[in-house]
Amino acid sequence: MTRRLLLSLTLALGAALLAPQAPLGGPIAAASAAAAAEQEAALEPGRTEREKARVVADLLERYHYRGSPEDYSVAEEAAEAYLKRLDHGRFFLLAEDAERFRERVAEADGDIDAIVEAAFDLYTVYQERVTEQIRYALELLDQPLEFDREGRYEPDRREAEWADSEQALDALWRRRVTHDALTLELAGREPEKIRENLGHRYRTLQERALEVSRDDVMADYLSAWASAYDPHSSYFSPRRSKEFDMQMSLQLEGIGAKLTMEQDYTKIVELIPGGPAKSSGKLEEGERIIGVADGEDGRMKNIVGWRLQDIVQLIRGPKESVVRLKVLPPAGASESSPRVVRLVRNKIDLEDQAARKEVIELPAEGADAEQQRIGVIEIPRFYRDFSAAQAGKEDYRSTTRDVKRLLEELEGQEIDGLVIDLRDNSGGALREATGLTDLFTGEGPAVQVRNHTGQTEQVGGGHPPAYDGPLGVLVNRRSASASEIFAAAIKDYNRGVVIGDQTFGKGTVQQMINLGNYAIPGEEKSGQLKLTIAQFYRVNGESTQLAGVRPHISLPSLLDHDELGERAAENPLPATRIEPVGVEQRTGIDAGLIETLRERHEQRVAQEAAFEAFTAELEYKRRLREETATPLDKERRQAEKAQREERLLALHNHRREVHGLEPVASYEEIDEEPLPDLLLRESAAVVGDLAELLGRQEPERELAREGGVS
Numbered sequence: 001m002t003r004r005l006l007l008s009l010t011l012a013l014g015a016a017l018l019a020p021q022a023p024l025g026g027p028i029a030a031a032s033a034a035a036a037a038e039q040e041a042a043l044e045p046g047r048t049e050r051e052k053a054r055v056v057a058d059l060l061e062r063y064h065y066r067g068s069p070e071d072y073s074v075a076e077e078a079a080e081a082y083l084k085r086l087d088h089g090r091f092f093l094l095a096e097d098a099e100r101f102r103e104r105v106a107e108a109d110g111d112i113d114a115i116v117e118a119a120f121d122l123y124t125v126y127q128e129r130v131t132e133q134i135r136y137a138l139e140l141l142d143q144p145l146e147f148d149r150e151g152r153y154e155p156d157r158r159e160a161e162w163a164d165s166e167q168a169l170d171a172l173w174r175r176r177v178t179h180d181a182l183t184l185e186l187a188g189r190e191p192e193k194i195r196e197n198l199g200h201r202y203r204t205l206q207e208r209a210l211e212v213s214r215d216d217v218m219a220d221y222l223s224a225w226a227s228a229y230d231p232h233s234s235y236f237s238p239r240r241s242k243e244f245d246m247q248m249s250l251q252l253e254g255i256g257a258k259l260t261m262e263q264d265y266t267k268i269v270e271l272i273p274g275g276p277a278k279s280s281g282k283l284e285e286g287e288r289i290i291g292v293a294d295g296e297d298g299r300m301k302n303i304v305g306w307r308l309q310d311i312v313q314l315i316r317g318p319k320e321s322v323v324r325l326k327v328l329p330p331a332g333a334s335e336s337s338p339r340v341v342r343l344v345r346n347k348i349d350l351e352d353q354a355a356r357k358e359v360i361e362l363p364a365e366g367a368d369a370e371q372q373r374i375g376v377i378e379i380p381r382f383y384r385d386f387s388a389a390q391a392g393k394e395d396y397r398s399t400t401r402d403v404k405r406l407l408e409e410l411e412g413q414e415i416d417g418l419v420i421d422l423r424d425n426s427g428g429a430l431r432e433a434t435g436l437t438d439l440f441t442g443e444g445p446a447v448q449v450r451n452h453t454g455q456t457e458q459v460g461g462g463h464p465p466a467y468d469g470p471l472g473v474l475v476n477r478r479s480a481s482a483s484e485i486f487a488a489a490i491k492d493y494n495r496g497v498v499i500g501d502q503t504f505g506k507g508t509v510q511q512m513i514n515l516g517n518y519a520i521p522g523e524e525k526s527g528q529l530k531l532t533i534a535q536f537y538r539v540n541g542e543s544t545q546l547a548g549v550r551p552h553i554s555l556p557s558l559l560d561h562d563e564l565g566e567r568a569a570e571n572p573l574p575a576t577r578i579e580p581v582g583v584e585q586r587t588g589i590d591a592g593l594i595e596t597l598r599e600r601h602e603q604r605v606a607q608e609a610a611f612e613a614f615t616a617e618l619e620y621k622r623r624l625r626e627e628t629a630t631p632l633d634k635e636r637r638q639a640e641k642a643q644r645e646e647r648l649l650a651l652h653n654h655r656r657e658v659h660g661l662e663p664v665a666s667y668e669e670i671d672e673e674p675l676p677d678l679l680l681r682e683s684a685a686v687v688g689d690l691a692e693l694l695g696r697q698e699p700e701r702e703l704a705r706e707g708g709v710s
Contacts, residue, residue: 182634233531320346379422382483437490452533649666
């Protein structure tokens with residue numbers, strides 16, 4: 001019997017595959033077959049799904065900032081997005097499956113009912129393919145494990161072509177099983193344990209594909225439909241809506257990390273300021289969680305292939321309890337080096353994200369020079385206690401209020417300049433971004449906002465500045481949204497110098513719409529639609545969309561702009577321009593002064609051994625992140641792993657040496673003691689230069705006003 005003829009049989013017996021030790025002909029298999037048959041019948045769109053699809057499509061067309069796109073078909077873009085969501089690693093569907101789905105969507109010619117039917121039918125085909133390939137993978141595990149294959153395996157298959165035949169899929173799965181088994185072999189697992197572990201992992205993938213409801217299929221397709229407009233529009237099922245509301249309240253008892261699924265792995269998207277994950281310094285965005293254990297002695301559960309909501313529930317737990325995570329680094333080439341990170345769960349409260357200050361003392365350089373004191377205010381997020389503000393409480397917490405208080409304290413400490421540190425600040429309340437801008441620019445708007453009807457509003461201004469001294473704004477690639485509004489305004493008003501890396505490039509505004517207001521039949525709770533309703537524009541008429549804010553002075557970064565940022569997303573809105581707003585220059589910062597600052601910065605870092613060592617380590621780590629393919633030969637993979645770790649250890653110890661610290665003995669000890677924040681210190685030095693140069697300009701201006709300079 002050929003494998004194609006086995007498709008319908010294996011789908012019916014799919015649940016039995018999850019427990020292969022049971023006889024296929026017994027009562028367990030019969031019950032499983034009946035359950036699978038009932039489930040297959042249930043995966044057809046009903047009246048509720050069809051009506052919900054019409055409501056979502058109508059809301060997007062009427063209220064999305066993009067409107068009804070004329071340059072491409074939303075249905076066809078949604079089809080591509082759905083294919084990526086369904087089989088993001090190209091491990092199951094064939095090219096003919098994808099092409100047939102595209103053809104049906106095109107033939108539907110905008111008929112929502114026909115499009116939804118095509119989406120459900122494709123999911124049924126996907127279930128069949130998953131069942132078939134998992135059966136094949138389990139057969140491979142019954143054979144001797146071989147770790148001397150030629151070639152390399154590429155885990156990142158987001159841009160891979162669809163397999164053109166079943167034989168091509170089999171060849172891909174042979175490489176995948178070899179890769180997965182070799183990873184566990186190098187982690188010290190015995191052959192039987194490897195088979196047990198991978199068998200569980202692959203059956204979990206199948207279970208996830210088979211145990212879905214119509215709601216699950218519909219949620220995936222509606223999210224794909226929304227993402228055809230832009231990457232920040234999405235559909236939230238009732239359960240996901242509840243999760244979203246909990247995240248926005250910042251009262252989750254967990255580790256404080258936003259997660260997503262990427263090719264069966266749980267990827268860390270963002271570490272929330274004030275959360276245990278961020279505060280520990282042991283995790284970074286892009287890393288993947290492959291195991292979770294509850295408590296000090298709990299069993300480490302392999303979560304590869306699990307549903308995201310189940311993983312979130314496993315990680316979440318009571319305050320002050322322990323959770324242990326098994327983590328892989330972002331680079332595929334380092335997959336043989338998982339590590340365990342221990343975290344103590346806690347609530348993420350407003351206080352943990354509050355702005356904080358410090359003072360950096362710069363050494364005097366030269367006989368006549370004086371020591372400079374540069375204040376630093378770190379803002380992890382733009383926060384506002386909305387409930388307290390609406391209740392009329394006078395002492396409610398907000399970014400603007402806290403920074404104003406910190407400014408008063410710093411000026412009492414007689415600072416010579418100030419750095420606002422917005423690194424990793426992904427945004428927050430728009431009102432706080434404009435309020436913070438007012439503290440430094442005073443009169444004049446901070447940002448322009450244009451809605452989907454084309455109406456433009458100028459936001460901010462009208463308050464006297466709270467600080468008029470030398471100012472620097474430190475940003476990086478993860479500085480987004482509200483952070484970009486502030487940094488752009490400081491730049492456009494010539495109020496300060498922007499330092500760091502080009503920012504994220506998110507210049508859009510989203511709003512949540514409760515679908516329960518549209519009387520969708522058959523549902524008590526209908527979820528929510530998040531859609532983009534407006535776009536931010538700088539006072540100079542440019543948008544922060546895509547380009548973000550380019551710094552006056554660049555600092556080295558680990559992150560690749562093609563890897564992270566709005567440009568890296570699917571279907572981002574284009575960057576456009578509107579009419580600029582005439583604004584008044586606030587200081588004597590001009591192109592000549594910026595060039596002098598840049599020259600001083602370059603001369604300083606070129607002579608600093610610590611900065612040179614830091615840059616060398618960053619450059620090597622960036623190369624590693626680009627090396628995603630990994631050998632399928634055990635000796636070669638071990639040799640490459642040893643070479644990487646030896647090089648990383650040497651680079652890290654060189655950094656420790658230039659800071660006067662003792663070297664660490666092994667690769668595992670690298671992150672135990674954080675090294676000085678060179679980027680912050682260099683930013684303070686740039687502001688120190690700015691203070692000196694502006695101080696020189698002031699007597700010259702005074703002479704010019706008195707007629708002493710022509």
